[in-house]
Amino acid sequence: DVVMTQSPLSLPVTLGQPASISCRSSQGLVHTDGYTYLNWFQQRPGQSPRRLIYKVSNRDSGVPDRFSGSGSGTDFTLKISRVEAEDVGVYYCMQGVHWPRTFGQGTKVEIK
């Protein structure tokens, strides 16, 4: 199975400051269709997961532009340019190329 490794696992951030989460995959994530299926999900406390970013860098509708995704190959990053209170929660990366699909361990973002 493809192992997705996130760091850090805990991320205390001051309001208005940037935050960055790394995700590394044990195998490349380029599908035969040419796309790289690396996705980012946000799970706020008590809620279902919500997709934020798909195919590395595409923001979902309604996702604030302070969220951005980047990367290639096996190294990917989710950045929040200025953290707001509503960004508290756990963030997961997920690969959608290899079976079975796999998630990272999750990164808990909290306000200092």
Next chain:
Amino acid sequence: EVHVVESGGGLKQPGGSLTLSCAGSGFTFINSGMSWVRQAPGKGLEWVSGFPGGGGSTGYADSVKGRFTISRDNSKNTIYLQMNSLRVDDTAIYYCAKGTSAPDVWGQGTLVTVSS
């Protein structure tokens, strides 16, 4: 609006069986890949099983292979997860999601508790 709604969770004893359902609406179900993802209490997300869009073979996590079976009824816009030989560590919220490569719509989840 696009929705998926899970049902069928409950309390089961170890070794028992349970079938979960997920009904989709607001999208062309027959062409859509679908996934089951679970979350044990206080833990992270674990992908369980899924159908790729447009047909193709199903996939399973190693932890459920041989015990769980995913199926779909396109006439009812519904997928199912047949869970056999349940274990205590299958206790989790089970989410249904539309898509397998980049799941974009998630349900509220249904709780499965396996305990004696």
